[in-house]
Amino acid sequence: MSRIRPIGVYHEHPDWFRPLFAELDKRGVPYERLDAAAHVFDPTAPSAPWSLVFNRASPSAYLRGHGNTTFYTLHWLRHLERLGVPVVNRVQAYTNELSKATQLDLLRELALPFPATRVINHASQAVAAASGLRFPVLVKANVGGSGAGIVKYETRDALAAAVADGTVDLGIDGTALVQEAAPLRNSHITRVETLNGRYLYAINVYPAVGSFDLCPADACQTTGGEELVRGACAVDAPKNGMRVERADPPAHIIAQVERITQAAGIDVGGVEYLVDDRDGQHYFYDVNALSNFVADAQNVVGFDPFVRLVDYLEYRAGLVNSAV
Structure with missing residues (x-):
């Protein structure tokens, strides 16, 4: 070679x-x-x-x-x-x-559900943007990653106080989402990973209390308490209380996820959704073109996704003739 x-x-x-x-x-x-x-x-x-x-x-x-x-x-x-x-x-x-706002435009174009949201470019607009939304709300930096730039406000007064104090941060591009914070059914979100626009696997992620960092490679253990080997993270990565389990989303949600990644031009990536405990409906809220895969995938989902990823890379590079 x-x-x-x-x-x-x-x-x-x-x-x-x-x-x-x-x-x-x-x-x-x-x-x-x-x-x-x-x-x-x-x-x-x-x-x-x-x-x-x-x-x-x-x-x-x-x-x-x-x-x-x-x-x-x-x-x-x-x-x-x-x-x-x-x-x-x-x-x-x-x-x-790079843009959570662009992701929501894509979801709207595909007629797929997402939490009620407004987009702002100045903190002074946050309270007005929250009008008509159910509290609590999240203020999310448009350019995020690993849960960064997300703050939850339980009431309109709490949001107004943060605006008055100058503590509402819109992130590195000066743009943010004001979005309903839905109560999670069964206390988890679901992340569906895709490769070449097709379903690869899915996991339920149970975040630590108060955390928005849902990086699957940082997961500590399964829901049964089994410690995971976090091969994609630093050896001294702190335990963060996150728990994961294999998920099997219904066929119609898998089909919707595949539509999202194909429309977004994502060759390998993950889409996250939640089920709102108030109405039992699913809502997509994050589209990721960066997948570092779940920690100890062999234990969690039954196979090593990096093997299939390299199969795909070899194919795209012209090193093998068969597609994934």
């Missing part, structure tokens, strides 16, 4: 993708790690050295001191697109990943 152009893996998180690299190494697939946090490209370049680029940039990069990655990535992906370089999770996917 030494004469084959490598796969470029563009990422900035130091730990999330170790299982991916391990599977690539195991197969002897040529690849190059591309540091999204310190990167350069030449707009006049006539070609690129990679057979495929796998975009693993995360909106939460700013939480790790890599905020320069967030919008730079859009420019580089557009450059690769102009050159005709195949990209997994291309510009369209990353654009949807």
